[in-house]
Amino acid sequence: MDYPQYDPQLDTPPLDDAELEALDSLLHGLPGDSVMNIEALDGYLTALLVGPPVLPRLRTADWLPLAWGGDGEGAAPFPSQKQRKRAAMLVLRHLHGIQRQLQGPPEGWEPVFSIAEDDAREWVDAEDWCAGFLQATVLDSEAWGALFDDPDLGPRLVPVALLGGDETELAAPDRARLADPEQRDALSRAVVDAVLALHARHVP
16 A cells, blocks of 8 residues: 655644544554553654654655554454554544644643552553553664763653553562552653653754
């Protein structure tokens, strides 16, 4: 399929809540273990916007199909070309929506994190979001490696790496941090500051 090239100047409406749910359901219904849910997709698209500028030099076909684990024969993994086209347009519109939010005041950006509430408080878990974010770093691993090694940005990106990385490769103290709901919530909230710092670095 020939996907339309991403155009940051294109005036398209952001997805409303119903459309976000429809996109999540569409992805959830696809086969395979590499399909992103809406949280991971939101993190993936955000990384494309705030990290090293890859979108201007990549074809849409180089990055968009990763959202559903890659394209197969015919319409696969979608049951029809119509569904694949709909998914592509929804993803591109969501990308534009994130871009618009990031261009406004910092408090206007709302990442799609998992939120749980009890009688006492609201708990944030950005694990899936960070996993999607890290998938985008593979598209330019050298440039992202320099950012993770940067003396200022590197420490800010630690929560992203801890939450989104392979937990089996972590040291025992880091696994303990992730197992503690208080610390997991704090790490998830710190992801917001890391993203805004990245955005300030790459988008004057």
